[in-house]
Amino acid sequence: MSVTPPVTASTLLRVDGLRTEFTTDQGPVTPVDGVGFTVAAGETLCLVGESGSGKSVSALSIMGLLAGNGRVTEGSVMFEGQDLAGLPEPELRRIRGHAIAMIFQEPMTSLNPVLTIGDQLAETMILHLGLTKAEARQRAIELLEKVGIPRAGAVVDDHPHRLSGGMRQRVMIAMALSCRPKLIIADEPTTALDVTIQAQILRLMRELSAETGTATIFITHDLGVVAEMADRVAVMYAGQVVEETDVYTLFDQPKHPYTVALLKSIPHITTPAGDRLTPISGSVPSLLHLPTGCRFRERCPHAMDRCATELPELRPLGGGVGEGEHSVRCWLYDETGTAVPA
Amino acid sequence: MVSYLIRRILIGIPVLLGVTLINFLIINLAPGSPADLYLSPTATPEDVARTEAALGLDKPVFVQYLNWLTQLLHGNLGVSFQNREPVTQLIADRIGPTLLLMGTSLVVAYLVAIPIGIFAARRRNTAADYGVVGASFLGISVPHFFLGLAMIYVFALTLGWFPTGGMVTLGRGGGFADRVSHLVLPVVVLATAVAAGMVRYVRSSMIDAFGQDYIRTAKAKGLGASVITNKHALRNALIPVVTVIGVDLSALIGGAIVTEQIFQWPGIGLLTIQSIGARDYAVLMGINLIAAIAVFTANLLTDIAYAVVDPRVAYA
DSSP: OOOOOOOOTTEEEEEEEEEEEEEETTEEEEEEEEEEEEEETTOEEEEEOOTTSSHHHHHHHHHTOOOTTEEEEEEEEEETTEEGGGOOHHHHHHHBTTTEEEEOSOHHHHSOTTSOHHHHHHHHHHHHHOOOHHHHHHHHHHHHHHTTOTTHHHHTTSOGGGSOHHHHHHHHHHHHHTTOOSEEEEESTTTTSOHHHHHHHHHHHHHHHHHHTOEEEEEESOHHHHHHHOSEEEEEETTEEEEEEEHHHHHHSOOSHHHHHHHHTSOOTTSOTTOOOOOOSSOOOOTTSOOSSOTTGGGOTTOOHHHHHOOOOOEEOTTSSSTTTOEEOOTTBOTTSOBOOO | OHHHHHHHHHHHHHHHHHHHHHHHHHHHHSSSOHHHHHSOTTOOHHHHHHHHHHHTTTSOHHHHHHHHHHHHHTTOOOBOTTTOOBHHHHHHHHHHHHHHHHHHHHHHHHHHHHHHHHHHHHTTTSHHHHHHHHHHHHHHHSOHHHHHHHHIIIIIIISOOSOSSOSSOTTSOOOHHHHHHHHHHHHHHHHHHHHHHHHHHHHHHHHHHHTSHHHHHHHHTTOOHHHIIIIIIHHHHHHHHHHHHHHHHHHHHHHHHHHHHHHTOOSHHHHHHHHHHTTOHHHHHHHHHHHHHHHHHHHHHHHHHHHHHOTTOOOO
C-alpha cells in the first residue's frame, strides 16, 4: 500500500493507511480511504481539500469521535507510541482534551449554552490536571486573558450567549490550550467568522502555538489560510491524500493536477482585474460512486489509460525540493519526480 | 422580571373573564332547568317559576352573568343550588384532596419519566428503546376510566392489596399508611398518562441534545458518558420539557375529574361530576374559575421556570 512517511525523532503523530467506513441507508461509504500523514512536534500541518474530501472525518477518526455509524476499519494512528485507533474508550478519554485537544468550526454552537464559560473551561482542568475548583477558576481567568478576552474576570461567569462568535472561538482556543496539549486539531476554526475576526484568530493561534510549542493539525478549505498558517500541507481529494509537502513547495511547485488546478482557481493579487479564474470542471465524485483507478481522473486534464485502471499510490518524489518531503499520488510522476511521458 | 410578571397578571384578568363568560354560556345552553331536578314530578308550573326565581334563573342570561360577576368582585362565589352551602366553602373543603392527588401524581410521573426518557435516548433504536416507546404509547392511549377500573379489579378486588376507593378507611382514623394505600391506585392512574407523554418528550429532547455541537465538544474534552448525559445534555434537554409542565397540569385537571369519580376521591373532580348531574350552576362556575386560575398560574410558573433553566431567557 502507501509508502510509510518517514519517522523522525520529533514525529508526534503518524497516521498511516487510515480507512474510515460509515454505514448508511445506501450502503457503506468510506469518506476516508488510506489517509496518511505525519505531524512533527510543534509543527503545523494543514489538511486542505473541498467539502466532503474527508478532512473532518480524518480528524474525528484520530480522536475516536466518529458518530455511531462510523468506525475506523484499517490503518493506525500512532501518537507518542500508542495506536489511538485500537485504544479502548476510557484510555482515549484520558488523551482527549489533555494531550490532544480539538477546536471546532462552529463557535456559536460548540459551547454549552446553559453552563458558564468558567465552568466549561474548568471542567477539563479538574478532570485532566486534578485542579481544585478554585485553582481551575483562577487558571480559567488567566487563559481567557491569554486569548485576548477583555474583562476576563467577569466573562468567566458569563454564559456563552453573551459573547460574539469571535470571542466564543477564543474561548474554544482557551479551552483547547487549558491542559497544555501536545497537539491541537482545529477543524475549520475560522470558517464561520468574518474576515477581520478570521485574521485575528489566525494570528492568535499562530502566536500561541509558537509560544507553547503545540503542534497543530489545521483543517481548512481556504488556501489563503494555508499560506498563513502551514508549515506543511496535505492536500486531500475524495478521501485520500493526493499531495503532501512543505507549504513553500506546494505553492511554488505543485505536482498533482488537482493541486495545480486548485491553485489556478484562486485569485492572486497580481491577477489583472477582469481576468477569469480557471475553475475545476466537473464535481467531486459521490462516495457511493467512486470512479475506478485514480479518483481525480474524470476531472483531470492529463488523464491517461492507466489512470482508469490503477489507483496510484502516494509516493515520495526523489530529486524534488527536499528528500522524501514531497509526496504525490499521480501516475504523471515516476519515483524521481520527473514527468512520465504519456 | 417583576414588571414582566405584573404585565402578565394584568393580561390574565381579561383572559379569565373571557373563560368565565364562555363557561357561563355553555352551562346555560345545556337543556333543562335545575328547578326540574329539585321539584317532584307533581310540581305545578307555579312551583317551577317560584323555584327558578329563588335561584335567580328567571332573569336573562347576561343579567345572571353580571350578577355573578358582581358577587365575584365581593369575593362571593354564591351558594350551591343543591344544599345551600357557600361555593367557596365547598371548594375549600375539596381542594386539599385534589391538590394532594394531582401533586403526588405529577411528582411521581416526572420521577419515573425523566430517567426512563434518558435511558431510552441513550439506547436509541435498540430493543430497549422500542420497548419504552411502545409502552409509553400504550400509556397515552389507555383511557383513565379503563385503567382505573382495571386497577381496581386486579389490585383491589382480586389481590386485595389496596382499597377500592376513598381517601381514608372510615372509622379507622386514617393514619399515614392508610392514606398512602388509598393514594396508590389513583396516583398510578393519573401519573401513567402524564409519565407516558413525558417519557416521549424527554427522550426526543435528549436525542436532540445529544446531536448538538456542544456534546461533541464535551466528548472532545475527554468527559465521561455520565457527565455528558447528566450535566451537558440533560440541562439543555429539560428546557423544552419545562414547557410541557403547564400543559400537563391542564390535562391533569381533566384526568383528575374522571379518576376521582372512579376512586370516589373526595376532591374537586368528584364535586364537579356531582354538580354537573345536579345542574348546580353556582358550584360549576366556581370550579371552572378555580381551574382556569390554576392553568393560568401554571403557565406563569412555566415562564418563570424558563428563565431559571435557560440563561438566554431574560424577561424585561
